[in-house]
Each structure stands twice: as structure tokens, then as C-alpha cells.
Amino acid sequence: MTTILIADDHPLFRDALRRAVLQVLPQAQLVEADDVPALLGLAGAHPNADLLLLDLNMPGAHGFSALAHVRAVFPMLPVVVVSAREEPALMRRAIAHGAAGFIPKSADLAMLGQALTAVLDGDTWLPPGVAANGAMLDPEEEDMARRVSELTPQQYRVLTMVCNGLLNKQIAYELDVSEATIKAHMTAILRKLGAQSRTQAVLLAGRLTLEGRGTAPPPDEDEESVA
Secondary structure: OOOEEEEEEOOHHHHHHHHHEEEEOOEEEEEEEHHHHHHHHHHHHHHOEEEEEOOOOOOOOOOHHHHHHHHHHHHOEEEEEEEEEOOHOHHHHHHHHOEEEEEEOOOOHHHHHHHHHHHHHOOOEEOOOOOOOOOOOHHHHHHHHHHHHHHHHHHHHHHHHHHOOOOOHHHHHHHOOOOOOOOOOOHHHHHHOOOOOHHHHHHHHHOOOOOOOOOOOOOOOOOOOOO
């Protein structure tokens, strides 16, 4: 039985995608997640899953960071990006980050079937007219993707919360751990990203945004007491 993971935070689209996939693959087992932490747990619980359909814009994801992290933690799991964004350059960036395919959310059932069949057969798939040739990353973006891929799942989660502007004490509350634990995570995150401060870490992570720009820096309240 083919097992497909679906990661998208919009219930209506998730339901529509599930129905569409079952029309193409009636015997498939589908399991769903609505944010990146849930996705990581789901992928861990289904180590033999055949495919992941991943939305780039969902809680816990900043551009291509989730794709880079999932590909590192679960290297044998093919990932197909499903996105409302349809720029060819963005599709090629997804392939360069390790995606096995890119399906626009405007795709019809026939296109979805072509994509799923191709990827499950071990091929790379992009919409007609979009060539994977030239799917290369800017060296700085490639380096940051590698560094993000080296984070543990908990460190990755802390980084995304920092990118959302949360302070250490707020992250500690959300994760139900001590502030000292978060500071220890931040020390490791800064080291792995090659950053000197949480603000610089956010700016560096911003290289993986869909627009390729840095996100807004977080508050500097506890900059000096990260470690």
C-alpha cells in the first residue's frame, strides 16, 4: 500500500487534496499534518512512507527551511512541494533544495496524477514548460540550507519561533521547558548557523525565504544572554 503524507495548514485544501489523491491512487493510505512539528512526528511514525506532499507556507516553515530540514532528517522520503506560487524560478529552487517535484495548487486532476506517478516511479516532475535545467542555488542560500539541515528537530523548532519574533521566555513557555534549555538550544543554533546573535540568525535564515530576502529581525531584549 502506498503511504502518502500531506502537510498543509488549510483544512479545506487538505481535504480537497486528499480527495484528489484518492481519485488517482484509490488504495493509498493518507496521513496528514497541519504544521512542521506535527509533520516531523508524522514522518518519524511512518518511516516507510512513499511520498510527502508539502506546503511551503505553513506554521513552522520559513520558505525552503522546512524542505531543507525534512530532506536532511528523512533523506529517503521523496518530497513534492504543493504551492500556490507558480513562478518557474521558485519551482527550480525547490528542486535544487531537494524536492522531487513541484505541483501548483491550480493543477487539475490529470496533472496531479502525472506528478504522483512520475515521482513514485523515481523521477523528478515539474509542470509542462518548466525545465529543471539550471536548478542551482546561490552559494549563500545553499550554505544556509546545509546549516539548517544540521539542526536537530527541536533546534529547528526554536529557530522558527525566533524567526517569528518570540523571546526565549516565550519559547520556553510554548515548548514547556526551562528558559535555560532554550538558551542552550540558542547557543547550539548560533554555532551551527555561524551567527553571532539571534538577530543575525534570523537574517541568515532569511536567505531561505521564498523571496530570498531576510525576515524582520526579532526583538533584541535578551541578545546578550543567549548562552
